[in-house]
Amino acid sequence: MSEFDYDLFVIGAGSGGVRASRVAAAHGAKVAVAEEYRIGGTCVIRGCVPKKLLVYGSHFADELHDAARYGWTVDQPRFDWPTLRDTVLRDVERIEAAYTSTLDNNRVEHFHERAVIAGPNTVRLASGRELTARYILVAVGAWPVMPAFEGSDLCITSNEVFHLPALPKRVVIQGAGYIAMEFAGIFNALGCHVTVVNRSDVILRSYDEAMRDRLLQITMARGIEYRFNSPIRKVARQDDGSLLVHAGDHEPIPADTVLIATGRRPKTDGLGLENAGIALGANGQIPVDEYSKTSCDSIYAVGDVTDRVQLTPIAIREGHAVADGLFGGNRRTIAYDSIPSAVFSQPPIAAVGLTEAEARDQYGEVRIFTSDFRPMKNIFAERHERGLYKLVVDAGTDRVLGVHMIGPDSPEILQAAAIAVRAGLTKADFDDTVALHPSMAEELVLMR
Ligand SMILES: Cc1cc2nc3c(=O)[nH]c(=O)nc-3n(C[C@H](O)[C@H](O)[C@H](O)COP(=O)(O)OP(=O)(O)OC[C@H]3O[C@@H](n4cnc5c(N)ncnc54)[C@H](O)[C@@H]3O)c2cc1C
Numbered sequence: 001m002s003e004f005d006y007d008l009f010v011i012g013a014g015s016g017g018v019r020a021s022r023v024a025a026a027h028g029a030k031v032a033v034a035e036e037y038r039i040g041g042t043c044v045i046r047g048c049v050p051k052k053l054l055v056y057g058s059h060f061a062d063e064l065h066d067a068a069r070y071g072w073t074v075d076q077p078r079f080d081w082p083t084l085r086d087t088v089l090r091d092v093e094r095i096e097a098a099y100t101s102t103l104d105n106n107r108v109e110h111f112h113e114r115a116v117i118a119g120p121n122t123v124r125l126a127s128g129r130e131l132t133a134r135y136i137l138v139a140v141g142a143w144p145v146m147p148a149f150e151g152s153d154l155c156i157t158s159n160e161v162f163h164l165p166a167l168p169k170r171v172v173i174q175g176a177g178y179i180a181m182e183f184a185g186i187f188n189a190l191g192c193h194v195t196v197v198n199r200s201d202v203i204l205r206s207y208d209e210a211m212r213d214r215l216l217q218i219t220m221a222r223g224i225e226y227r228f229n230s231p232i233r234k235v236a237r238q239d240d241g242s243l244l245v246h247a248g249d250h251e252p253i254p255a256d257t258v259l260i261a262t263g264r265r266p267k268t269d270g271l272g273l274e275n276a277g278i279a280l281g282a283n284g285q286i287p288v289d290e291y292s293k294t295s296c297d298s299i300y301a302v303g304d305v306t307d308r309v310q311l312t313p314i315a316i317r318e319g320h321a322v323a324d325g326l327f328g329g330n331r332r333t334i335a336y337d338s339i340p341s342a343v344f345s346q347p348p349i350a351a352v353g354l355t356e357a358e359a360r361d362q363y364g365e366v367r368i369f370t371s372d373f374r375p376m377k378n379i380f381a382e383r384h385e386r387g388l389y390k391l392v393v394d395a396g397t398d399r400v401l402g403v404h405m406i407g408p409d410s411p412e413i414l415q416a417a418a419i420a421v422r423a424g425l426t427k428a429d430f431d432d433t434v435a436l437h438p439s440m441a442e443e444l445v446l447m448r
């Protein structure tokens with residue numbers, strides 16, 4: 001009989017927690033997971049999945065607009081927000097059920113309540129029950145940051161945006177990161193007036209400057225307005241129920257919905273980490289080593305709560321590696337270089353590896369290849385938006401250090417290019433690859 005109730009107790013059934021639970025259980029461990037909200041976590045319930053479905057839903061606006069050029073008559077198309085919203089929410093329920101079945105099929109016990117750390121090997125559930133485990137994995141994710149200003153309680157975050165009772169006519173979005181640019185695109189395509197207010201004059205700071213500039217140009221042409229260097233000072237309710245947003249020195253901006261998208265902070269408040277002697281980092285994150293182990297030998301942490309890279313595939317990889325290391329005899333680290341990423345803006349940006357500026361800093365001499373092209377489908381539809389692809393190449397070794405793209409379907413194309421960058425392929429390897437014609441992707445091997 002083991003001295004502990006479980007081999008592994010996981011706190012948080014999101015991307016990292018569910019993967020770690022099921023892999024540990026498959027290795028033969030006795031596993032339990034506690035979830036305070038819904039199984040699936042941010043990505044499934046109020047992140048990647050419903051967001052991407054809204055991107056798909058809003059994209060029909062472009063397709064319907066362009067359809068006439070392709071010979072289709074679509075009489076008076078109308079959009080109904082509650083239909084899209086509710087269908088998306090039902091799909092989220094379907095995926096939540098699939099995640100729950102995965103836990104059940106792997107004999108992972110789940111508790112639908114909050115859990116906190118009571119000691120190095122003990123968790124306390126909201127019901128007061130205490131359970132022990134040889135190892136504890138903290139996978140509690142992150143939570144939207146709400147800057148302090150008068151009227152912030154009148155604003156929403158990405159947690160609420162999927163549940164809006166009606167489509168707002170005017171949306172103000174604070175921030176210019178992933179969530180801001182993705183929802184700016186969704187609301188703009190659905191016909192809302194969108195104003196992005198940002199504290200600096202840079203959007204999507206981590207992406208290549210040329211891609212950011214192109215997105216800015218295209219989205220402004222599509223009607224999205226920007227107010228830079230203008231953090232929100234105050235939001236006030238008007239007599240007619242609408243909102244007035246005071247940002248920077250600009251004229252107040254009228255709005256029906258104000259979405260705050262200013263980053264996500266590790267969800268460690270009140271988690272009891274001090275009971276295991278674990279000190280938090282400056283952003284509330286749990287510091288871990290390369291095996292995701294905290295300063296307490298029996299406690300590990302993965303995903304957004306560690307504030308390394310806030311992306312689902314990273315949380316999943318970290319969770320998988322912890323389970324393999326503890327119960328599968330395969331202790332390993334994971335690679336954080338060459339992580340592909342995308343912003344599902346309209347058009348989307350996708351990238352892997354170093355930006356031009358980063359490569360110049362790190363390598364000195366680099367060669368840059370670009371393709372600035374109008375996709376065939378845009379030309380035919382008389383849509384003037386241009387795609388832009390860029391290869392960043394180390395002049396010394398000819399190795400491709402970065403691939404950057406903005407244009408239709410760029411995330412779909414980038415995944416394959418990321419394999420090439422990860423494998424350390426050279427520009428000559430790209431040149432040697434025969435183009436797949438006609439496609440946008442062929443631009444990747446035609447840059448000279
Ligand atoms: C709007 C939005 C869009 C996104 N889009 C993308 C995208 O397109 N691609 C991408 O890769 N990433 C995207 N992300 C990021 C991605 O969702 C996260 O990086 C990922 O979900 C992190 O996984 P995790 O396991 O660390 O945490 P989470 O998935 O957040 O899971 C943590 C879980 O722990 C639970 N929990 C917290 N505290 C406790 C406690 N004390 N007791 C019990 N349970 C607890 C929470 O309820 C939650 O279910 C998006 C995020 C948002 C907000």
Ligand SMILES: NC(=O)c1ccc[n+]([C@@H]2O[C@H](COP(=O)([O-])OP(=O)(O)OC[C@H]3O[C@@H](n4cnc5c(N)ncnc54)[C@H](O)[C@@H]3O)[C@@H](O)[C@H]2O)c1
Nearest residue numbers: 147175176177178179180199231261262263264310342343
């Ligand atoms: N497609 C994707 O992969 C995807 C999509 C959505 C979210 N995510 C993940 O979720 C995380 C959170 O997304 P996000 O968009 O909230 O964060 P973000 O870090 O991408 O962007 C935050 C934005 O808010 C601004 N900001 C920060 N603090 C501010 C303040 N006090 N006042 C005014 N502006 C402020 C920043 O300048 C920045 O523009 C992302 O970092 C990303 O890792 C990924």
